[in-house]
Amino acid sequence: MELGDLPQEILIDIFLLLPLKSIGKCRCLAKSYRQQLSTPNFIKSHLSRNTHQENLLLVTPFDTIYSIIPTIKDDTIWKKLPGLDLCNWTEVVGSCDGLILMVLEEFEKFLVNPITLQMVKVPKSPLALKRKKSFRMHGFGYDSSSDDYKVVTLSYYDTDNEHRSNDTFVDVYSVKRGVWKRVERSPYDHSVLQLSPWDYFNRELSQQAMFSKTLSPGAFVNGAIHWLARSRKPGSPSVIAAFNLTEEVFDEIPVPGGVDVQMFVFNKLVVLGGCLCMTHTRENGSIDVWTMKEYGLKESWAKFNIHAANDVWDIFKPLYLIRDEEVVLVTEVETLVVYNRREGTLRDMVVGEGRVVDDGCTFVGSLVSPAHIAPESKTRSLVEVESKTPSLVKVKTEKV
Numbered sequence: 001m002e003l004g005d006l007p008q009e010i011l012i013d014i015f016l017l018l019p020l021k022s023i024g025k026c027r028c029l030a031k032s033y034r035q036q037l038s039t040p041n042f043i044k045s046h047l048s049r050n051t052h053q054e055n056l057l058l059v060t061p062f063d064t065i066y067s068i069i070p071t072i073k074d075d076t077i078w079k080k081l082p083g084l085d086l087c088n089w090t091e092v093v094g095s096c097d098g099l100i101l102m103v104l105e106e107f108e109k110f111l112v113n114p115i116t117l118q119m120v121k122v123p124k125s126p127l128a129l130k131r132k133k134s135f136r137m138h139g140f141g142y143d144s145s146s147d148d149y150k151v152v153t154l155s156y157y158d159t160d161n162e163h164r165s166n167d168t169f170v171d172v173y174s175v176k177r178g179v180w181k182r183v184e185r186s187p188y189d190h191s192v193l194q195l196s197p198w199d200y201f202n203r204e205l206s207q208q209a210m211f212s213k214t215l216s217p218g219a220f221v222n223g224a225i226h227w228l229a230r231s232r233k234p235g236s237p238s239v240i241a242a243f244n245l246t247e248e249v250f251d252e253i254p255v256p257g258g259v260d261v262q263m264f265v266f267n268k269l270v271v272l273g274g275c276l277c278m279t280h281t282r283e284n285g286s287i288d289v290w291t292m293k294e295y296g297l298k299e300s301w302a303k304f305n306i307h308a309a310n311d312v313w314d315i316f317k318p319l320y321l322i323r324d325e326e327v328v329l330v331t332e333v334e335t336l337v338v339y340n341r342r343e344g345t346l347r348d349m350v351v352g353e354g355r356v357v358d359d360g361c362t363f364v365g366s367l368v369s370p371a372h373i374a375p376e377s378k379t380r381s382l383v384e385v386e387s388k389t390p391s392l393v394k395v396k397t398e399k400v
């Protein structure tokens with residue numbers, strides 16, 4: 001019996017067990033296979049079975065992007081997925097279902113699938129504040145109720161040198177519908193809490209540079225995008241503000257017990273191992289890393305401590321969890337390190353040309369295509385973009 005003689009249901013079940021690379025090869029065998037393996041239902045089913053294996057995407061100097069799977073204690077055998085040379089990327093906002101929202105210079109945003117090498121441009125918001133007179137921060141996630149991916153931008157005018165803001169505007173882009181809209185303003189102050197400690201203390205940074213700065217991206221977990229913020233009432237504590245993508249309103253997530261809620265400037269909010277994660281830097285330079293094991297439950301915050309930091313400028317941003325034993329982190333000075341939780345030690349990590357990185361995030365490899373989620377937009381492959389705009393995108397495939 002040939003493969004094509006099997007019942008349709010059994011054939012699909014077999015395909016669902018295959019890795020992405022094998023599915024790509026099967027798509028080339030026959031037109032019927034390509035059609036079956038490209039339907040939204042198959043792509044969603046395959047994604048749901050493969051969410052356990054995360055990849056780590058890193059942007060290094062000279063805008064080289066590496067997509068790799070870390071392993072414990074031996075960085076030399078990291079499996080490299082296709083390496084991409086992309087020029088002028090300034091920010092990796094975050095990922096969802098294998099899609100990564102990335103920002104170019106001039107704040108142009110793109111949804112990129114690093115596995116299929118497809119990308120789609122997110123149009124600029126007609127509601128956006130003027131770049132040189134405002135701060136902004138982005139978030140990206142999935143609204144399961146409407147089967148829609150959404151880009152969220154928070155922006156506010158800067159009013160004085162202490163970076164206290166007036167109203168924070170909330171703009172939401174529906175990838176499915178291809179439209180921007182402005183929803184209710186945020187009830188929180190998102191200003192100084194989102195500056196890096198370096199920018200917070202560097203008084204020599206030009207006013208124009210501060211005005212044009214994109215601030216910390218939101219962390220997408222459990223259908224909501226999260227930012228550190230502060231209540232607008234005088235003397236109120238800092239909070240974790242969660243923007244629900246279905247209701248398009250803000251709510252609060254309880255912070256870990258024992259954290260100084262009056263001063264979040266040295267804290268980071270990220271996604272680690274699929275959980276909401278907050279880092280809290282102490283005065284002695286050590287860092288508490290909290291992960292919320294059960295979303296929304298304050299008692300589920302679990303902590304481990306990094307004692308190897310020498311000073312406040314070594315503030316870490318967790319990127320990747322390796323089997324609950326090691327954590328890949330990037331420091332405030334953009335060096336890449338790995339912390340071993342059992343041994344309590346830090347080691348340098350080399351990726352590509354060195355250990356310096358500009359940004360990074362985790363993502364799950366998937367077949368989700370911008371063509372399916374953004375029907376009104378023109379989807380292009382990265383190879384096509386390079387041929388038409390050599391200065392924008394270059395593609396390089398490295399052998400493992």
